[in-house]
Amino acid sequence: MRFHLLLILAAALVYGAARAIGLDYVFFAGYIVLQYVALATAWNILGGYTGYMNFGVSAFFALGAYTTVALDKAFGLPLPVMMLAGGIVSGLVGLGMGYLTMRLKGIFFAIATFALAVVAETFITNWDYVGGSSGAYIIRPVKGPLYGTYIEYLFLLMLVVVVVSLAIARWLERSRLGYGLAAIRDDEVAAEATGVPTLGLKLIATTISGALMGVAGAPLPFYITFFDPSAGFNLAYAINSIAMAMIGGTASWVGPLVGAVLLATVQQVATVTISSEINLLLVGGLLVLFVVLAPNGIVGLVQGRWRWRR
Amino acid sequence: MSGETLLEVATLGKRFGGFVALNGVDLRVAAGERVGLIGPNGSGKSTLVNCIAGALRNDTGSVRFAGRRIDGLSGHRRARLGLARSFQLPRPFRSLSVADNIRIPLLYAAADRGRDHHDGAAIARRIDELLDLVGLRAKGGRAPRELTQVEMRKLELARAIAAEPKLLIADEAMAGLSHSEVDEVLALLLRLNERGIAIIMIEHILHAVVSFSQRLAVLVAGVKIADGPPRDVVRNPDVERAYLGE
Amino acid sequence: MNITFELLANSLLAGLLLGGFYAALSAGATIAFGLLEIVNIAHPTFAVIGAYAVYLLNRHLHLDPLLGGLVLTPIFYLIGTILYRVYHFAFERRSEDAMQGLAFFFGLMFIVEVGLIMIFGVDFRYVTTDYITTTWQIGELSVPLRLAVPFVGSLALLAVLEIGLKRSFTGRAIIAVAEDPLALRLMSASPVKIKRIAFGVAIATTAFVGALLVIIQPLQPASGREFIGRVFAICVLGGMGSISGTLIAAVFLGLVENMTSIFLGASWSPAVAFGFLLITLAVRPRGLLGR
Numbered sequence: 132m133r134f135h136l137l138l139i140l141a142a143a144l145v146y147g148a149a150r151a152i153g154l155d156y157v158f159f160a161g162y163i164v165l166q167y168v169a170l171a172t173a174w175n176i177l178g179g180y181t182g183y184m185n186f187g188v189s190a191f192f193a194l195g196a197y198t199t200v201a202l203d204k205a206f207g208l209p210l211p212v213m214m215l216a217g218g219i220v221s222g223l224v225g226l227g228m229g230y231l232t233m234r235l236k237g238i239f240f241a242i243a244t245f246a247l248a249v250v251a252e253t254f255i256t257n258w259d260y261v262g263g264s265s266g267a268y269i270i271r272p273v274k275g276p277l278y279g280t281y282i283e284y285l286f287l288l289m290l291v292v293v294v295v296s297l298a299i300a301r302w303l304e305r306s307r308l309g310y311g312l313a314a315i316r317d318d319e320v321a322a323e324a325t326g327v328p329t330l331g332l333k334l335i336a337t338t339i340s341g342a343l344m345g346v347a348g349a350p351l352p353f354y355i356t357f358f359d360p361s362a363g364f365n366l367a368y369a370i371n372s373i374a375m376a377m378i379g380g381t382a383s384w385v386g387p388l389v390g391a392v393l394l395a396t397v398q399q400v401a402t403v404t405i406s407s408e409i410n411l412l413l414v415g416g417l418l419v420l421f422v423v424l425a426p427n428g429i430v431g432l433v434q435g436r437w438r439w440r441r
Numbered sequence: 442m443s444g445e446t447l448l449e450v451a452t453l454g455k456r457f458g459g460f461v462a463l464n465g466v467d468l469r470v471a472a473g474e475r476v477g478l479i480g481p482n483g484s485g486k487s488t489l490v491n492c493i494a495g496a497l498r499n500d501t502g503s504v505r506f507a508g509r510r511i512d513g514l515s516g517h518r519r520a521r522l523g524l525a526r527s528f529q530l531p532r533p534f535r536s537l538s539v540a541d542n543i544r545i546p547l548l549y550a551a552a553d554r555g556r557d558h559h560d561g562a563a564i565a566r567r568i569d570e571l572l573d574l575v576g577l578r579a580k581g582g583r584a585p586r587e588l589t590q591v592e593m594r595k596l597e598l599a600r601a602i603a604a605e606p607k608l609l610i611a612d613e614a615m616a617g618l619s620h621s622e623v624d625e626v627l628a629l630l631l632r633l634n635e636r637g638i639a640i641i642m643i644e645h646i647l648h649a650v651v652s653f654s655q656r657l658a659v660l661v662a663g664v665k666i667a668d669g670p671p672r673d674v675v676r677n678p679d680v681e682r683a684y685l686g687e
Numbered sequence: 688m689n690i691t692f693e694l695l696a697n698s699l700l701a702g703l704l705l706g707g708f709y710a711a712l713s714a715g716a717t718i719a720f721g722l723l724e725i726v727n728i729a730h731p732t733f734a735v736i737g738a739y740a741v742y743l744l745n746r747h748l749h750l751d752p753l754l755g756g757l758v759l760t761p762i763f764y765l766i767g768t769i770l771y772r773v774y775h776f777a778f779e780r781r782s783e784d785a786m787q788g789l790a791f792f793f794g795l796m797f798i799v800e801v802g803l804i805m806i807f808g809v810d811f812r813y814v815t816t817d818y819i820t821t822t823w824q825i826g827e828l829s830v831p832l833r834l835a836v837p838f839v840g841s842l843a844l845l846a847v848l849e850i851g852l853k854r855s856f857t858g859r860a861i862i863a864v865a866e867d868p869l870a871l872r873l874m875s876a877s878p879v880k881i882k883r884i885a886f887g888v889a890i891a892t893t894a895f896v897g898a899l900l901v902i903i904q905p906l907q908p909a910s911g912r913e914f915i916g917r918v919f920a921i922c923v924l925g926g927m928g929s930i931s932g933t934l935i936a937a938v939f940l941g942l943v944e945n946m947t948s949i950f951l952g953a954s955w956s957p958a959v960a961f962g963f964l965l966i967t968l969a970v971r972p973r974g975l976l977g978r
Contacts, residue, residue, distance in 0.1 A: 184786050186793075235968055238726040241789055242919045243968050246961035249916055253958035264954070307548050307558055310537075314545045317534035324494060324528070326520035326550025326604060366912065370797055377790055382536070408804050415797030422790045423777040 135298055142294050146287060150279075158286040162354060164395040165289040166347050170368065171375035171387035172296040173343035176303060178373070179381025181336045182316030183236075187228070187244035188344060188372045190251040191221040193363025195345030199352050200261045203269060209276070210288065210350060217349030218342040224251075225341020229334040236319070252364040266359025269352040285350050296343050300384035303339075312336055367411060371395075374418040380428025389429050447472040447507060447639050448493070448524075448608055454501035455488055462488040464663040465502065470608065470639050477654030477671065478643045481683065485663040486643050487529065490612050494526040495519045507607065520550040525606035529613045531593040533585035539596060540581040543568050543603045550604035567603070575599045575629065591622045598629065608639045615646050623649055651675060659683070693827045698945045704834040706941025708899055710934040711841035712914060713921040714848055715892035720919075721927030722865040723882050723889075725774065726789050729796035731911035731918055733890055736799060737763065737897020738906050739807060745814040752814045753840060756898030760891050767890025771883045796911070803908035811905035819902060837899035844895055848888075849930040861885040865928060913957070920964035 149157050170188065177183050195217030202213045232243045256264045275284030303309045311332045314322035323329050352358040371394070379390025394417065398410040425432050448470040455463040462485045470476050480486050491497040493504055495516030504512040511519050525546075534542050547567055548558045558564070572578040575595040580588065588596060594614055601609055611630060615623045627649055634640050644650040650671075651657065657674040659667040661683040667674045674680055716730040727733075737759060744755035778788045818832040852858035860881045863870065872878060900910070921940060925932035940960060948956045 178786070182786065184789055231965070231969060237786075238720075238789060239923075239968055241726075242916075242923075243965060246916055246920075246964045246968075249961045250958050250965070253955060253961075257954055310541070310545055310548055313537060314534050317536050318532045320496060321528065321532040321534065321600075322545070323516040324496065324520055324526055325546040325600060326517050326552070327545065328515075328517045328549075330515070370793060373790055373793065377787075408801050411797045412801035412805075415794040415801065418794035419791055419798065422787050422794065423773065426787055 134301065138294055138297060142290050146290055149286065150283070155280060155282055158280070158282045160399045162282070162286050162289050163399065164392060165286070165293050166351075167371060167375060167395040168293045168388055168391040169289065169296045169347035170344060170372045171379070171391040172293075172300050172384065173340050173347065174372040175376040175381055175384075175387045176300060176343070177336045177340040179376055179386065180303060180309060180316065181312045181333065183333070183336070184241045184373070185244045185337075185340065186241050186369050186373075187246075187248035187251075188369040189364045189366065190244075190248040191224060191341045191344035192348035192351075192368050193255070193360070194224055194251060195221045195348030196351045196358060196363045197255055197261050198345070199349045200267050200269065200358055203352070204260070204267070210284075210353065214288065214292075214346050214349040218346040221345020221348070222338045222342030224345075225337040225339070226334055228341070229337030233330055233333065248364065248369075252360055255364070256360045262359065264360060266357055266362075267352075269356050269358060271353050271356050281353070285354055288350055289347075292343075292346055296347075297384055297388060299339065299343070300387070304384060308332065308335065370411065370414055370418070374414045376428075377426075378417055378421045378428055380430030382427065383430060386428050386430045393429075445472050446470070446505075447474075448641075449505040450489075450493060450502070451505070452502040453489070453492060453499050453504065455485075455492055455497065455499050462663050463492065463499070466660070466663070466665050468658060468665065468668075470641060472607065472639055473634065473637050474639050475634055475653055475655045476639075476641045477650040477657040478641055478660060479645070479647070479650055479657065480660035483662075484660045486660055487612065488663075489660065490526060490610050490641075490643065494524060494610060517549070520546070520604055521553045523605065523607035524610075525550065525601040525604040525608070526610040527594075527597040527601045527612055527614055529616070531597040533588075533593065533596055533600075535585055537585075538582050539577055539585060539588070540568050540572065542585065542596060543571050543599055546600055546603040550606075571599050571603050574602070574632075576625075591618050591625070594618065594626065595629070598626070602633060602638075606638060608641070609633065610641045610643070612643050613645065614642075615644060615649055627653060647675075694949065696827060697829055698949050699942060700828055700830065701834060702942035702945035703938055704838040704941075705903075705945070706938030707838040707841040707934070708834075708896075708903060708937075709914075709917055709921060709941055710937035711837075711844045711892070711896050711899060713918045713925070713933050713937055714845055714930060715889035715896070716918045717922045717925065717928055717930070717933050718848075718861070718892075719886055719889040720922050721929070722861060723885055724865075725771075725886060727792045727889070728789065728915060729792045729799065729911075730889070730893065731914035732796045732799050733763070733893035733911075734897045734900055734914075735803065735906070735908065735911040737894040738901040738910070739803060739812070739897070740894070741898040742812050742814055742901055742906060745816075751816055752898040752902055753836075753895075756895035759894035759897075763894040764887045764891035767887035768883050770890065771886040774886075775879060775883070800908050800911070807908065809907055811907050812901070813905050814901050816902070833902050837902050840895070840899050844892060845930055845934055848892070851888075852930065857881070857884060861888075862928070916957075916964060917960040920960045920967065923964065923967050 149161055170192065174185060174188060177185050198217040198220045199213045202208050202216055228244065228247055232240050235243050255261065261267055272281050275281045277284065311327045314325065314327050315329050315332060319329055348363060351363065355362060375390035375394050376387045378394060379388065380386030394414060397413060401409050401413060421428060446469055450466060450468040453463050453466045466489060478486055488497065492499040495514060499512050503510055506519065506522055506524055511522065534545065544564065547564050552558050569578065572581050575598060577592060577595055577599065580592065585593065585596065598611065598614060615626050618626065623646060630640055630642065630653065642650055642653055654671050656669065657671040658665055659674060659680050666683060667677050667680050712731060712734055716727065719725045719727045719730065737756065740759050741752045741755040744750040745752055774788065774791065777791065818836060821832045823830040823832065852862060864878050864881045917940060921933055921936045925936035940963060944956050944959045947959045
């Protein structure tokens with residue numbers, strides 16, 4: 132309980148600081164940073180906690196966004212509702228993916244997730260209602276429903292998503308479920324033999340992970356106002372999520388937060404000062420560096436070589 | 442010790458492609474009984490254990506536990522019913538502490554047998570109990586990789602015991618241990634049996650398994666060739682030829 | 688649409704020829720992945736590096752791409768051995784989870800791609816040869832040489848690999864290291880050294896394959912991505928580590944892709960390889976423990 136209060140307080144401070152600076156750019160850039168915190172945290176639930184590497188991040192992310200595109204076109208619902216819908220859609224896809232890949236491990240699982248992302252992209256590209264390969268335009272209102280600009284509203288929404296994601300991740304870590312996932316990660320055969328319902332827990336992990344990614348992706352059409360498949364289905368989301376979680380440290384909820392804040396901020400700065408291509412070079416380079424030299428990530432470095440639960 | 446049947450394996454068959462690993466194996470274990478299982482390498486002992494515990498599915502035959510057919514159940518369900526196994530090569534949860542390794546079966550396998558997984562204090566006490574039982578209390582906070590060979594074996598056993606089994610399958614728990622270490626593990630298993638836990642001991646160390654078992658079964662090339670009191674089985678000419686003559 | 692015999696026949700032919708190329712591209716991957724269990728998701732990207740190198744040789748020295756590919760092969764072999772040393776130091780020694788190794792190559796893939804963008808830009812690059820624009824007419828069949836030449840080259844590469852693996856001591860040692868590293872040690876061959884040679888060979892193939900790639904189609908930095916799924920689908924379908932299996936699976940995939948393109952339209956054909964991959968994985972589920 133105390134943690135949650137602190138978390139909300141921290142979020143309020145972040146929001147307050149952003150407002151105080153008063154530049155729209157802060158909200159624009161901040162939104163992206165927050166989006167990646169949510170993505171990295173969501174990825175880590177399946178990747179770091181359970182040991183299953185998901186390369187199909189873009190599928191869940193983009194499906195959340197496309198849910199918004201479709202619902203906005205059909206009904207024009209309030210964005211928070213569409214975000215929940217995006218979460219449900221991507222959560223169901225996560226459940227389906229978990230079921231289809233249940234007997235796959237390691238690289239085979241990773242490749243299957245990669246394949247799933249391409250299949251999802253192919254289907255969306257062929258679905259004209261949401262614009263197919265040509266894309267769709269989303270009208271972004273100028274003013275937010277509360278006060279201030281719409282972009283400030285998007286920033287606030289994403290802040291909420293981040294708070295929820297971090298709370299879920301931390302709760303998972305300490306719960307019975309979290310222990311089960313750790314057992315699966317360390318030795319799935321032994322986990323099954325000690326009573327852990329490995330399939331059921333894996334399905335829970337893929338569903339939660341997918342749902343959070345979907346929620347993180349849902350507001351994006353309003354952010355960029357023109358949404359085509361390449362905006363959502365981009366392998367960059369996968370490498371970013373993976374790199375941020377692994378560079379930050381996959382053992383706890385703090386890792387993806389640290390990794391995402393650092394990496395996303397650096398990328399925003401680099402985009403403005405150098406070029407936008409350099410981002411992926413940085414991400415790739417740092418990922419390789421950390422994976423070779425500091426496999427436990429920044430959190431791992433700070434905490435010493437070996438980390439175990441309290 | 443009651444004579445009621447706890448585990449009943451009937452005409453169990455398992456093949457891998459063209460290779461027949463188990464060919465119509467029968468095995469019966471009564472509640473609280475101590476059964477030894479021996480056989481040369483490649484005879485199918487591990488396959489049998491895997492089929493009983495649920496790591497593999499048998500092709501033919503059946504496995505019954507406490508009167509209930511379990512060969513369709515997944516491994517974790519069988520563990521929850523009270524069927525625990527230790528692994529030949531210890532498989533600890535590497536990123537968890539020794540204590541947390543024991544926590545897992547307490548949270549899961551033992552959950553259905555009155556172990557309340559919400560009661561943190563009770564679980565902590567139980568973990569300490571189990572650590573004491575195997576003499577690992579001092580190393581509770583360490584990582585599994587810091588343990589010695591015999592300590593890893595003990596952790597492996599402790600984890601199986603934590604599941605509160607009615608039947609424990611100890612798969613070569615003493616391999617590679619010194620004489621005194623073998624005695625330690627033997628004493629531990631006997632103590633467990635005194636509490637009413639049936640034990641299937643799979644071993645190559647003949648003197649240990651003969652002195653431990655009330656009944657000895659011999660598996661050769663996927664077929665059970667002997668099953669009876671250890672003294673008699675050991676003197677059986679087929680057994681001598683197939684196994685002891687090596 | 689009107690599907691004539693001619694259209695069908697030419698499509699099948701194109702699928703066959705492309706399939707040959709897919710096989711050559713996947714051959715190195717099946718060695719690394721199937722025999723060494725090294726998950727080099729960047730394998731197609733190495734072929735792209737090879738392609739760019741071949742392009743430079745063609746542009747500045749007027750070297751025929753196939754020749755360029757051959758010339759570059761020893762250099763790529765060296766790169767492969769160096770890369771293996773890093774990989775072995777970082778991952779195999781620690782026997783950590785496969786996740787880290789995967790992440791390593793994934794990161795590498797992006798570094799290479801962006802590096803290529805920064806050096807060459809995103810414009811398409813072409814090689815010039817006498818035969819690239821030529822098409823032979825055999826009855827109703829049109830045989831474009833830009834597909835036929837790489838097809839022949841692919842078969843040659845596959846033949847060399849197959850013979851090398853089955854007939855040479857090193858080759859058989861490579862197969863052995865996948866099955867039984869201990870026995871290999873007893874024969875006083877170091878498994879680590881054998882694996883290093885094998886991975887070197889796997890990367891070496893990408894030089895020549897890159898040449899084939901740039902003959903078939905115009906080159907741009909992200910060219911490798913479209914092949915990732917195909918390569919792994921072929922590796923899994925073809926029975927990891929088998930050269931002949933790779934060829935059969937690759938040709939099969941090429942044919943089905945082209946058929947899909949004809950009957951359903953080109954926008955569906957990326958899904959073909961991946962769809963096959965998913966089906967294969969579902970039907971033949973294998974973990975890394977499955978060896």
